[in-house]
Amino acid sequence: MPELPEVETVVRGLRAPLVGRTLQSMWYGAHESLLRLTPPDEFVVRIVGQRIESIYRRAKYIVMPLSEGDTLLVHLKMTGRLYVTEPAAIHDADRWLRVKFTLDNDQELRFSDVRKFGRVYLTDDLTRATGKLGPEPLADDFTPEHFRERMAKRKKNIKALLLDQTFIAGVGNIYADEALFRAGIHPQRRSNRLTDDEATRLYHTVRAALRAGIQHEGASINWYRKPDGTKGNSQDHFFVYGREGQSCHNCGHPIEKIRVAQRGTHFCPNCQPMTR
DNA sequence: CCAGCCCCCTGTCGGC
DNA sequence: TGCCGACAGGGGGCTG
Numbered sequence: 094m095p096e097l098p099e100v101e102t103v104v105r106g107l108r109a110p111l112v113g114r115t116l117q118s119m120w121y122g123a124h125e126s127l128l129r130l131t132p133p134d135e136f137v138v139r140i141v142g143q144r145i146e147s148i149y150r151r152a153k154y155i156v157m158p159l160s161e162g163d164t165l166l167v168h169l170k171m172t173g174r175l176y177v178t179e180p181a182a183i184h185d186a187d188r189w190l191r192v193k194f195t196l197d198n199d200q201e202l203r204f205s206d207v208r209k210f211g212r213v214y215l216t217d218d219l220t221r222a223t224g225k226l227g228p229e230p231l232a233d234d235f236t237p238e239h240f241r242e243r244m245a246k247r248k249k250n251i252k253a254l255l256l257d258q259t260f261i262a263g264v265g266n267i268y269a270d271e272a273l274f275r276a277g278i279h280p281q282r283r284s285n286r287l288t289d290d291e292a293t294r295l296y297h298t299v300r301a302a303l304r305a306g307i308q309h310e311g312a313s314i315n316w317y318r319k320p321d322g323t324k325g326n327s328q329d330h331f332f333v334y335g336r337e338g339q340s341c342h343n344c345g346h347p348i349e350k351i352r353v354a355q356r357g358t359h360f361c362p363n364c365q366p367m368t369r
Numbered sequence: 370c371c372a373g374c375c376c377c378c379t380g381t382c383g384g385c
Numbered sequence: 386t387g388c389c390g391a392c393a394g395g396g397g398g399c400t401g
Binding site: 126170171172189206207208209210247248249250253315316354355 | 374377378379380381
C-alpha cells in the first residue's frame with residue numbers, strides 16, 4: 094500500500110529518532126529471505142557500529158546512508174511498517190516483526206510486515222537498489238516538458254505507465270487513479286494519444302494528488318500506519334479510490350471499478366471518457 | 370515495447 | 386457458523 098506519500102510520511106516521522114543514532118546489533122530471526130544485496134551473516138556484522146547519517150525517500154524506498162559508506166534501505170511493499178520503539182514497548186505484541194536493529198540509546202528500529210513482501214537492503218553501491226528508477230515527480234527538475242516528451246514515446250495505457258517505476262517513481266495504484274480523475278483522463282487511454290493539454294494537466298494532477306497525500310499524512314486503508322502507530326487521513330479525501338458505486342464529487346455519476354494492468358482501477362466514466 | 374498471466378505471502382471480506 | 390474464492394496499496398519474471 095505504501096506509495097510515495099505514505100513512505101514520505103514514514104521518513105519524516107523517523108528522522109528525529111534515527112538520524113545520528115549508531116546501530117549496535119541486528120536480529121532477523123527466520124526471515125533471512127527479506128534481506129537483500131548483502132548475505133545475512135555479513136549483513137549483521139557490517140551494520141554494527143555504523144551511524145545513520147540521514148534518512149530520505151527515493152521512489153518508495155526509505156534510504157539511510159551510514160557512516161562507513163554503506164546504505165541501509167527498506168521497501169515496505171504492501172504491508173510493511175518501520176518504526177522506532179523502546180525495547181519493552183509493544184514487545185512481542187507485534188506478531189509480524191521480521192527484522193530489528195538495536196540503537197545506541199537502547200531503542201529499537203523495527204521492520205514489521207504481515208505478507209513478507211517487504212525488503213531490507215544493505216549495499217555500498219546505492220545504484221544497485223535505485224539505479225533503474227525514473228524521476229521523482231515532486232523534484233524541481235521534473236518538468237511538464239520532460240513528462241510530455243517521454244510519454245509521447247510510449248504506447249501503454251496511461252494507468253500502467255503511471256505505475257511503471259522506471260517511468261515515474263513513487264506513484265502507486267491509489268494515487269494513479271486519483272491523478273487520472275483530477276485530470277479527467279480515462280485510465281485506458283494510450284499514453285502517446287494524450288493531447289499536450291491533457292499531458293500537461295496530468296503532470297500537474299500527479300503532483301497535486303501526491304502532495305495532498307503527504308499533507309494528509311498518507312492513506313490508512315488497511316495496513317499502513319505512521320511511525321507513531323496512528324493512521325493517516327488521506328483516504329478521507331479520495332475522489333475515486335475505494336468509492337465504486339458512490340457518486341462522483343464532480344458530476345454525481347456513479348464511480349466505476351474495472352481492472353487495468355491487473356489492478357483495481359476506479360474512475361468516473363462521465364468525467365473521464367475514453368474519447369472527448 | 371506491450372499485454373496478460375503467474376508468483377511471492379497473509380489476512381479479510383463477501384457469497385453460499 | 387463454516388468454508389472457499391476473490392482480492393488487497395508492490396514489484397519481478399515469464400510468455401506470446
